[in-house]
Amino acid sequence: MDTSTNTDNQTVPVGRFAPSPTGRMHLGNIFTAVLSWLSVRSRGGRWILRIEDLDPQRSKYEYARQLEDDLLWLGLTWDEGGVDDIGPHGPYRQSLRGEIYNQYLSRLKSTGLTYPCFCTRADIMATQAPHQSDGRIIYKGTCRPKDFPLSGSLTAPTQRHATRLFVPDKDIEFNDGIFGKQTSNLATDCGDFVLQRADGAWAYQLAVVVDDALMGVTEVTRGSDLLLSTAQQLYLYNLLGFKAPSYVHLPLICNEDMRRLSKRDQSLSMEALRLRYSPDEVIGHIAALANLTPSYSPCSLNDLVRSFSWDKIPKTMSMVHRISQ
Ligand code: GLU
Numbered sequence: 573m574d575t576s577t578n579t580d581n582q583t584v585p586v587g588r589f590a591p592s593p594t595g596r597m598h599l600g601n602i603f604t605a606v607l608s609w610l611s612v613r614s615r616g617g618r619w620i621l622r623i624e625d626l627d628p629q630r631s632k633y634e635y636a637r638q639l640e641d642d643l644l645w646l647g648l649t650w651d652e653g654g655v656d657d658i659g660p661h662g663p664y665r666q667s668l669r670g671e672i673y674n675q676y677l678s679r680l681k682s683t684g685l686t687y688p689c690f691c692t693r694a695d696i697m698a699t700q701a702p703h704q705s706d707g708r709i710i711y712k713g714t715c716r717p718k719d720f721p722l723s724g725s726l727t728a729p730t731q732r733h734a735t736r737l738f739v740p741d742k743d744i745e746f747n748d749g750i751f752g753k754q755t756s757n758l759a760t761d762c763g764d765f766v767l768q769r770a771d772g773a774w775a776y777q778l779a780v781v782v783d784d785a786l787m788g789v790t791e792v793t794r795g796s797d798l799l800l801s802t803a804q805q806l807y808l809y810n811l812l813g814f815k816a817p818s819y820v821h822l823p824l825i826c827n828e829d830m831r832r833l834s835k836r837d838q839s840l841s842m843e844a845l846r847l848r849y850s851p852d853e854v855i856g857h858i859a860a861l862a863n864l865t866p867s868y869s870p871c872s873l874n875d876l877v878r879s880f881s882w883d884k885i886p887k888t889m890s891m892v893h894r895i896s897q
Contacts (some may be wrong), residue, residue, distance in 0.1 A: 585617030592624045593635035600825035607714040608793035614880035621653035623665040626803045642842040647873045661787040673774045684721030688733035701860030710763035735768045744803040749820030754804035779893045785814035796821040796889045
């Protein structure tokens with residue numbers, strides 16, 4: 573992984589964990605948290621906890637509190653963030669950052685690359701060619717004006733609308749810390765994407781870029797389900813003039829039937845894990861899954877931080893947990 577910006581001791585690596593507080597965390601969530609933490613801590617870096625509670629229906633304050641308790645139980649301490657807003661880059665709950673997102677949305681609007689979109693979900697589904705293999709829907713451009721960039725800003729329509737961003741027919745390349753060189757064409761792989769929904773809700777893609785950039789994050793570690801979002805985010809970094817972080821996408825932890833874990837998988841939730849195991853047993857399990865240790869015996873974060881290396885992590889999109897149920 574590229575750590576070159578950190579060799580002069582002036583900038584330390586800054587990682588982050590950005591959970592959505594929509595339920596109790598499970599083994600897959602903490603797999604990401606542990607590896608992100610180890611990566612930055614092994615190089616004397618800082619770790620931020622950002623609460624991604626953009627979805628008002630599903631996010632709950634109590635879940636955010638609970639996930640903090642679960643992280644601390646494992647020994648995963650953060651330097652900045654959390655629901656108590658510790659640090660200079662707050663607020664760290666996305667639900668409180670709307671004004672900041674609005675500023676950056678205005679900047680994007682002034683590039684002439686955004687447009688109002690009146691399509692409902694049903695409209696989009698109706699114009700839909702067969703879905704991408706990963707289920708993503710590619711917007712067909714129903715509301716898209718003919719020429720881009722637009723000269724002068726559009727008069728804001730009074731009718732409810734989402735704001736969409738034009739994407740060029742151009743390859744975006746990046747180097748993933750685990751999966752290596754990635755290439756994606758936004759026009760064919762993604763299509764024009766939403767920055768703000770018609771109900772005013774902020775899109776994850778905009779929020780995550782603005783937050784990671786303003787919080788000084790140098791390294792994004794997250795699940796491989798977000799690998800395909802990275803090109804969209806790099807495009808936004810570029811338009812907003814931010815320096816992009818490095819990216820590491822981790823294998824998703826799955827059940828025996830290769831279904832990725834969800835917050836409904838009670839038996840691998842932190843609640844069940846805490847009842848059955850000690851913190852060192854859970855960390856030992858994650859370390860073995862990540863190939864950092866040869867066996868599933870208990871170990872501490874301190875044991876792992878000394879010898880941590882991304883080279884050891886399995887280069888696979890998903891893998892099955894080994895906890896007996
Ligand atoms: N909030 C997302 C999740 O809980 C993570 C987003 C990210 O790491 O970029 O899956």
